[in-house]
Structure formats: C-alpha cells, structure tokens
Amino acid sequence: MSSFRKVNYSLRPAKHAQRRMVSELLGCLYPFKAVRDYQYIGFGSLWFEDFRLFHKLLGFKKMVSIERSEAKDRFLHNKPFKAINLLFGDSGAKLPEIDWAKESIVWLDFDSPLSLETLRDVQLISASCKSGSCLAITLKVDEAAEILEAAKAQEEIEHAIAQFTSRFKDYYGGKVFSDDLRGNPFRQVCEEIVDAAVEQKIALRNTEKEGDDVFEFRRICRFSYSDATPMLTVLYVFYTRGDQGKFDECSFDTVDFLPNMDHEVKIQMPVMTLKEIREIEEQLPTDNIDALDAGYVPTSDVKKFVSIYRYLPNFSVLET
Amino acid sequence: MNENVDQISAFPTKSFFVDMLVRDIPLEQAVLDLVDNCIDGAKRLRGEDSNDLSGLRVEIQFSKEKFSIKDNCGGFDRQTAQMYAFRFGRPKGFNSTKHSIGQFGVGMKRALFKFGHEFLVQSRTPEESWAVRVDVPEWEAEENDWVFPWSEYEGGHEISDSPGTYIEVTKLRKGTATSFGTKVFENKIISSIKSKHRQFISFGMEIFVNGNRVDAADLRFFSTATLKPVVENFVFDEDGLEPVRIRIVVGISDSIPKSAGWYVVCNGRVILDADRREETGWGVIEDNADRPSLPSFHNQYSRFRGIVYFDSDDSSRVPWNTMKTDIDEDSLVWQRAYERMIVLARHVLDFINKLDSEIEDYGRDKSPLMRLIRNAPKSSVDVLKTDQAFKAPDKSSVEQAPPTIKIQYSRPIEEIEFLKSALGVDSARAVGERTFEIVLERNRG
Numbered sequence: 001m002s003s004f005r006k007v008n009y010s011l012r013p014a015k016h017a018q019r020r021m022v023s024e025l026l027g028c029l030y031p032f033k034a035v036r037d038y039q040y041i042g043f044g045s046l047w048f049e050d051f052r053l054f055h056k057l058l059g060f061k062k063m064v065s066i067e068r069s070e071a072k073d074r075f076l077h078n079k080p081f082k083a084i085n086l087l088f089g090d091s092g093a094k095l096p097e098i099d100w101a102k103e104s105i106v107w108l109d110f111d112s113p114l115s116l117e118t119l120r121d122v123q124l125i126s127a128s129c130k131s132g133s134c135l136a137i138t139l140k141v142d143e144a145a146e147i148l149e150a151a152k153a154q155e156e157i158e159h160a161i162a163q164f165t166s167r168f169k170d171y172y173g174g175k176v177f178s179d180d181l182r183g184n185p186f187r188q189v190c191e192e193i194v195d196a197a198v199e200q201k202i203a204l205r206n207t208e209k210e211g212d213d214v215f216e217f218r219r220i221c222r223f224s225y226s227d228a229t230p231m232l233t234v235l236y237v238f239y240t241r242g243d244q245g246k247f248d249e250c251s252f253d254t255v256d257f258l259p260n261m262d263h264e265v266k267i268q269m270p271v272m273t274l275k276e277i278r279e280i281e282e283q284l285p286t287d288n289i290d291a292l293d294a295g296y297v298p299t300s301d302v303k304k305f306v307s308i309y310r311y312l313p314n315f316s317v318l319e320t
Numbered sequence: 321m322n323e324n325v326d327q328i329s330a331f332p333t334k335s336f337f338v339d340m341l342v343r344d345i346p347l348e349q350a351v352l353d354l355v356d357n358c359i360d361g362a363k364r365l366r367g368e369d370s371n372d373l374s375g376l377r378v379e380i381q382f383s384k385e386k387f388s389i390k391d392n393c394g395g396f397d398r399q400t401a402q403m404y405a406f407r408f409g410r411p412k413g414f415n416s417t418k419h420s421i422g423q424f425g426v427g428m429k430r431a432l433f434k435f436g437h438e439f440l441v442q443s444r445t446p447e448e449s450w451a452v453r454v455d456v457p458e459w460e461a462e463e464n465d466w467v468f469p470w471s472e473y474e475g476g477h478e479i480s481d482s483p484g485t486y487i488e489v490t491k492l493r494k495g496t497a498t499s500f501g502t503k504v505f506e507n508k509i510i511s512s513i514k515s516k517h518r519q520f521i522s523f524g525m526e527i528f529v530n531g532n533r534v535d536a537a538d539l540r541f542f543s544t545a546t547l548k549p550v551v552e553n554f555v556f557d558e559d560g561l562e563p564v565r566i567r568i569v570v571g572i573s574d575s576i577p578k579s580a581g582w583y584v585v586c587n588g589r590v591i592l593d594a595d596r597r598e599e600t601g602w603g604v605i606e607d608n609a610d611r612p613s614l615p616s617f618h619n620q621y622s623r624f625r626g627i628v629y630f631d632s633d634d635s636s637r638v639p640w641n642t643m644k645t646d647i648d649e650d651s652l653v654w655q656r657a658y659e660r661m662i663v664l665a666r667h668v669l670d671f672i673n674k675l676d677s678e679i680e681d682y683g684r685d686k687s688p689l690m691r692l693i694r695n696a697p698k699s700s701v702d703v704l705k706t707d708q709a710f711k712a713p714d715k716s717s718v719e720q721a722p723p724t725i726k727i728q729y730s731r732p733i734e735e736i737e738f739l740k741s742a743l744g745v746d747s748a749r750a751v752g753e754r755t756f757e758i759v760l761e762r763n764r765g
Contacts, residue, residue: 152747154685154694159574166578173507173532192503200504207498 014225020311031249032132042107100128126201144181171196212242225267270301342434353427361393368419374524384501392484395443437491541571543699550710562634570626577622586638671712
C-alpha cells in the first residue's frame with residue numbers, strides 16, 4: 001500500500017529536517033551545473049513535500065513525480081506546480097522513460113524495506129545517469145521484508161534468513177545471522193548491499209571507458225532517523241574522472257552537519273516545549289553548547305536540538 | 321615456420337589459440353577451475369577417498385590490479401608441470417589424480433590467459449621447487465616456439481612450511497580488472513565456492529576469498545521416524561571401464577523456491593544447483609512426451625530437494641560438461657540415473673501435493689501434516705548414505721483436525737483497513753477470521 005494511506009507526510013518532523021538537510025547538500029552541486037537547471041525525479045505522493053521545498057529553495061523547473069497509485073485524478077488535483085510531470089506506474093517501469101542525458105537528482109524515497117526491485121532501480125540510475133548527477137535512496141530499516149514474509153507463512157526465522165540470503169547473496173558476502181535482519185545491524189547490511197549494487201553497475205559502465213571518461217561514485221552521507229519507523233537514506237554523487245575537480249569544488253563536507261564525507265547523520269528529535277525551543281534559539285548559533293542556558297531541558301536533548309534546529313519545521317499551536 | 325609455396329600452413333597462431341581458449345568461459349568459472357586444481361592436490365596428498373582435508377587451505381586474492389591463489393595442498397612436481405599442467409590437452413597415457421575434479425587439462429591455462437597478460441606459477445613439493453613466469457604478449461610474439469621457459473623459484477608466498485602452489489596474474493585484461501574490483505564479484509565467487517565445493521569444505525578444507533573464510537552451504541532434509549528422504553545407491557558398470565557409483569537422495573526441506581530442485585554432484589564437485597529445467601526432468605515437452613518426466617516446476621514444489629552423486633576414479637566417466645557447469649545429457653551414466661531420479665522424485669512430489677491440498681483445506685496453521693513438518697528435525701545429506709525408502713506420514717498417522725470449509729469473499733479496501741485498525745490485526749485474512757470468531761461467539765451466547 002502507498003504510504004500516503006498510512007501517514008500524513010507533513011506531520012513527520014525528522015523527515016522534514018532530513019529534506020532540508022538534503023536540500024543544503026544539493027545546493028553544493030553548482031560546480032557541475034546551475035542547480036536550478038537539474039531535473040528532479042522523486043516520489044511526490046499526495047503531499048509533494050520534497051517537490052514544494054526543492055522548487056522553492058533550489059528553483060528546479062523540471063520535476064518528475066512517479067506514482068504507482070491508480071487514483072490518478074486525486075494526484076493530479078494535488079499537484080502544486082505546473083513544473084511537475086506525473087508518471088503513473090511502478091518506478092521500475094517509469095525510470096527507463098526518463099531522459100538520462102540531463103543532469104539529474106533522483107530521490108528513490110521508498111517507504112518499504114530493501115527488495116530486489118529497489119536494487120534494480122538503484123542500478124538503473126547508476127548505469128544511466130550523467131556526470132554530476134545525484135541519487136538518494138530511502139529505505140525502511142526496522143526489519144527485513146523476509147521476516148514479515150516468514151511470520152505470515154508461520155515459518156521460523158531460519159526461513160527468513162535463507163530467503164534473504166538467496167535474494168541478496170551477490171550483494172552481501174557475509175553470513176547472515178538472525179539479528180542482522182533487524183534494527184541497526186540490518187541498516188548496515190542494507191547500506192552494504194546498496195553500495196555493492198551501485199559499485200557493480202559503475203564497474204560495468206567503465207568496462208570500455210578510459211582516462212577522463214571513467215565513472216566514479218562517492219557516498220556523500222547517510223541519514224538515519226525515525227518518525228515512527230527507523231529509516232535510512234543514502235546519498236550518492238556520480239561523476240567522471242574528468243569532472244573530479246568539479247566534484248572537489250562541491251565541498252559537501254563544509255555544510256554544518258557533515259564533518260566528513262560518508263558521515264552518518266543521525267536525526268534525533270528532542271523533546272522540548274515551544275517555550276524551551278524559543279529560549280534556546282535566542283542563544284544560537286554558538287560554538288559552546290555547554291555555556292547555553294537551557295533551563296530544565298536535559299543536556300542530551302539540548303545537543304540534539306542544536307545539531308538540527310536550522311532544519312526543523314516551525315512549530316506553532318493552532319488550538320488549545 | 322616453413323613457408324613452402326606448395327602447401328598451406330594450418331599451424332595455429334598463439335594469439336588465435338589463446339583468444340579461442342578464453343572466449344567461452346565465464347570469469348567466475350575460471351576462478352573455480354583454479355580452486356579445483358588445489359582440491360585435486362589435496363586429494364593426491366590425503367588419498368582420493370579421504371574425508372579429512374583439515375589443515376589444508378586455499379587463499380584467493382583479487383583486485384583491479386592482481387589475482388593470486390595459493391595453497392598448501394602438496395604442490396606438483398616438474399614432471400607434472402611438463403607433461404600436464406602447461407600442456408594444452410592431456411597427453412595419452414598420463415596418469416592423473418584418481419577421482420579428480422580438474423580433469424580436462426585446460427583449466428589452469430585458460431584461467432591464466434583469461435585473467436591477464438603476465439603470470440607466475442610456482443610450486444614446491446617435498447623434493448623440488450620450480451617456477452614459470454610468462455609475459456603473454458612476448459610469448460605470443462614467438463610464433464614457432466610453443467614452450468614455457470622455467471624461471472627462478474621465488475619464495476615468500478607460502479601459506480605454511482607445507483609444500484604448495486602459488487599462482488599470480490598481473491597486467492589484468494580490462495574486463496577482468498573491472499569485475500575483480502567489485503564487491504559483487506567477490507560475493508559471487510564466495511557463494512559459488514560455497515555451493516560448488518561444499519563437500520570439500522565440509523571435509524575440513526579451508527578456502528579464503530579476499531580474506532573471507534567461506535563456510536559450507538549445508539543441504540538438509542526433514543528426517544523423522546515418519547518422514548524420511550529416500551536414499552538409493554547403485555553402481556553403473558560398463559565392460560572394461562571404471563565403474564561409477566551413484567547415490568540419489570530425494571526428500572523435502574524448507575519451503576524456499578530458489579533452493580528447490582535437483583543438485584548434481586560429480587566427484588564431490590557440485591555441477592547443478594537447485595536445477596528446475598527440462599534437463600533434470602521438470603516439465604513435459606510435446607516432442608519428447610515418451611521421456612519420463614516430472615510436472616513443470618511450480619512454487620508449490622519449493623520444498624523439493626533432490627541430490628544425485630556420481631563418483632568414479634576415472635573422472636572422464638562422471639556426466640559433466642567440460643566447464644563443469646552442466647550435465648552431459650548423452651552420457652549413459654546420466655541416462656541411467658535420470659530414470660531413477662524421476663521415479664524417486666514422483667513419490668516426494670505426490671506427498672508435496674497432498675500437503676498442499678491439506679493446507680488448502682485446513683489453513684496453514686491447522687494442517688496436521690504442516691504442523692508435523694514444522695516441528696521436524698533436519699539431517700544433513702552427508703549422513704544419508706544407506707539405502708532407505710521414502711517415508712511420509714499419511715493422514716491416518718497424524719492427529720486429525722476437524723474438517724473445514726474455506727470461506728472467501730471480497731470487500732472494499734477502505735472497510736477492511738478500518739477493521740484492521742479497529743480489531744488490531746495486520747492482514748485482510750485476519751480480519752476475516754476475527755470477525756467470524758466474534759460473530760460465532762456472540763451467537764453461541
């Protein structure tokens with residue numbers, strides 16, 4: 001089922017913060033091409049949150065939203081800008097229709113766990129995108145789909161492990177243990193699998209290439225966050241060796257939340273009242289968190305807040 | 321070469337020969353061929369029927385720049401190098417390892433040429449040591465000189481004090497380097513070795529790929545007093561030829577479609593993995609209707625496992641193709657085994673069909689047969705050696721559940737979602753069952 005049936009997108013603060021952070025990273029792509037001239041491809045759902053934000057902040061003029069729901073009219077009705085072109089169908093069927101000769105930013109914002117279909121999408125983009133393109137992939141990482149399948153079939157965990165192994169053995173070389181399919185270990189397994197899938201396609205792409213034409217890929221960062229379910233987002237940039245200078249010029253690791261490339265950015269929501277938020281915000285930014293007058297807010301929440309306050313939505317109370 | 325105008329020279333050029341040799345072999349298969357050579361060394365060292373290969377080790381390393389494989393499996397001497405390892409094809413009368421798996425005399429050369437343009441092979445036995453280093457383009461340029469020169473043995477690559485062999489390939493071909501540089505290729509090699517060399521690993525041989533130890537993929541069958549896989553042993557004898565020992569094991573295991581099907585093992589090397597093609601009897605084709613066969617494979621048969629072992633001291637007698645990637649269908653040994661495979665598989669498929677229809681009738685959680693299978697222990701195929709008939713529980717031997725009828729109906733998704741939430745369940749099926757239970761309870765009062 002599409003996630004729009006499960007949750008209203010606009011009520012997910014961690015997701016919102018992540019979107020703002022991603023937008024800051026995408027802004028770094030300008031050495032390749034004026035960012036507004038990139039094409040953006042995503043899964044807008046009914047809310048088109050990422051499309052709204054990116055159009056306003058980054059100025060994308062060409063945007064494509066892929067939607068597998070059959071309620072076409074409702075999606076067309078909710079489309080916020082003329083610039084968005086809606087493609088109805090599975091991403092696996094619609095991604096090949098995209099013009100990959102243009103610099104692209106693709107966000108495969110899945111709300112499901114890793115599957116062979118999601119990997120195929122990742123590989124299709126890795127094999128097709130132009131130098132300077134960016135791919136973000138989001139996956140649900142609380143537990144492997146195979147665990148749910150086994151539970152439904154009333155099979156033991158060994159069944160889930162065997163099923164997962166038989167599906168992903170080319171991408172994950174290690175032995176899979178039952179605790180690898182849930183929680184943090186599962187997130188790491190997913191990262192490794194997606195990485196191997198990208199690497200394979202890039203290697204294949206490079207078979208006949210030499211010198212400046214050889215393709216490179218870099219994992220820029222990984223986001224982990226949870227609004228209700230733990231999610232993972234991995235961000236890649238693809239470029240040719242000839243464009244290495246442009247890539248270096250992007251300086252992704254100079255944005256506030258990314259101390260170094262491939263850093264894991266954990267977005268954790270602090271528990272604070274609006275009054276507390278206002279009081280701390282008045283003292284920001286600061287280089288010395290310990291010197292903040294945070295009132296009664298526990299230090300751990302203060303640290304979480306300071307690390308992401310610029311990206312949080314503005315809260316206000318409409319009724320009491 | 322004699323440029324005689326009265327005749328046409330058909331002498332092959334080396335580059336033509338090398339290109340032909342490497343063309344049709346997948347890279348992955350070429351790596352496995354080199355592992356096969358190590359295993360043959362182990363068999364020479366420990367005896368062809370030995371089940372103890374502990375302490376023997378193979379280490380494979382590859383990257384974009386270089387490939388290497390080393391072992392401590394006893395090495396091979398100069399004479400073997402001269403007569404066999406570096407010859408193209410096996411000279412008549414050459415006594416090779418009994419019960420070997422590297423039987424075609426092309427594996428090593430094919431792999432070396434496939435990988436790159438420069439290689440070093442060196443080996444040490446208790447008595448001697450030797451090395452051959454070849455720059456392939458230079459070697460190809462010497463058109464008339466079909467020899468590989470000896471070079472100086474260089475130490476420093478040994479796994480231990482035990483004798484062994486070291487092979488290194490550099491100046492990799494472009495396509496090869498591309499694959500060797502990826503994690504996916506490394507994983508493919510690991511999973512191929514895991515399945516193809518399963519038996520040798522279970523005998524204690526240790527194989528490492530880029531530092532990762534490869535464990536054996538165990539093949540296991542449900543095995544209890546009332547549910548046993550069939551095991552059948554027989555020998556195929558032809559006058560004057562080495563006999564072939566055949567063992568067929570067929571039974572049921574976990575319901576995993578990708579693992580279901582036939583496994584064919586020749587002299588310990590797995591040739592087919594979970595095969596579900598016509599070649600192993602699945603599906604009837606009209607042209608061939610008189611050939612005994614099984615139904616087409618369907619996920620319903622995802623519990624089916626069949627394993628056929630062929631063993632012979634003369635490795636040319638077991639029914640594999642030259643790449644060890646498929647069976648040789650024309651082989652009489654295969655045809656004989658095939659007939660028995662079909663007969664034995666039918667009993668197992670009948671039981672699976674029965675199980676399936678029972679699940680249809682009772683539901684998965686209430687089926688007595690299903691319950692029996694779910695709790696059944698499994699045995700490794702390695703212990704299933706003695707002849708036994710297939711044994712499956714029939715309905716009378718298991719606890720009978722009351723007869724049931726399946727109810728099926730459709731309702732709008734929105735209403736089902738509403739009830740899922742209201743009843744705290746997570747599937748449409750559970751909504752159906754729970755609502756039935758509620759109405760039943762209320763009406764019974």
